[in-house]
Amino acid sequence: MYSCLDIKTMNKLIFIFLLSIAPWFVFGQSKLVRDSSELIQLSGVAISESDMNPLPYTTVYDRSIRKGVISDYYGFFSTVVLPGDTLLFSSFGYKTSTYIVPDTLKDNRYSVIHMLQRDTVDLPAVTVYPWPSREDFARAFVEMEPYDDAIRRAQRELSGESLAFVAAKLENDASLAYGYATNQRYTKLYTNGQLPANNLLNPYSWAKLIQDWKAGKLSKQ
Numbered sequence: 001m002y003s004c005l006d007i008k009t010m011n012k013l014i015f016i017f018l019l020s021i022a023p024w025f026v027f028g029q030s031k032l033v034r035d036s037s038e039l040i041q042l043s044g045v046a047i048s049e050s051d052m053n054p055l056p057y058t059t060v061y062d063r064s065i066r067k068g069v070i071s072d073y074y075g076f077f078s079t080v081v082l083p084g085d086t087l088l089f090s091s092f093g094y095k096t097s098t099y100i101v102p103d104t105l106k107d108n109r110y111s112v113i114h115m116l117q118r119d120t121v122d123l124p125a126v127t128v129y130p131w132p133s134r135e136d137f138a139r140a141f142v143e144m145e146p147y148d149d150a151i152r153r154a155q156r157e158l159s160g161e162s163l164a165f166v167a168a169k170l171e172n173d174a175s176l177a178y179g180y181a182t183n184q185r186y187t188k189l190y191t192n193g194q195l196p197a198n199n200l201l202n203p204y205s206w207a208k209l210i211q212d213w214k215a216g217k218l219s220k221q
Helices: 004-037 134-143 150-157 160-169 174-190 203-215
Strands: 040-048 059-062 067-070 076-081 086-090 097-100 109-116
Touching: 059 076, 067 076, 097 109
Parallel strands: 040 109
Antiparallel strands: 040 076, 059 067, 059 086, 086 097
């Protein structure tokens, strides 16, 4: 527990401390008001030095106040600065550059066009091989078919047997489905009011069946 004397002494010390920092606080407030009157609306465009194209999403960082903005898709940006502030412009693939706001400006608005240099990074040459080792390359070189070129592969894939094999696995497309539906509709209109046609009693169908049987087509299927 503090005594009454100690509490009074502590209050005096706090009062003296507040009196000592009061002038500095008033000076800081007046300086802030003075700086606020010198604010500048800085607007501009970040472009590439090589082709003069705008650089979208460029970072504009004010190192003096530790705040920044990002330009839009067309490289345009706008920020509030003070005279003498240092701005850092950075964009992917370009070197970071600085810009110091002039301290001799008379107007509270200022426009700039800032150019950035492309940052070229030289990487070592890399050769990519389709084989993981020399032994695999030697084996593939010995076993390769030198006459199996692209033209021969295309002819083999476009042969009648290959196309028939692929067609047998595919479903009917739109044209075949439309033709089948049209034939069914025509058959229905043709046999309207009577029994539908039955190929079991069709002599032409029986003749074609016997002809295919003698020719051996049924055995191949």
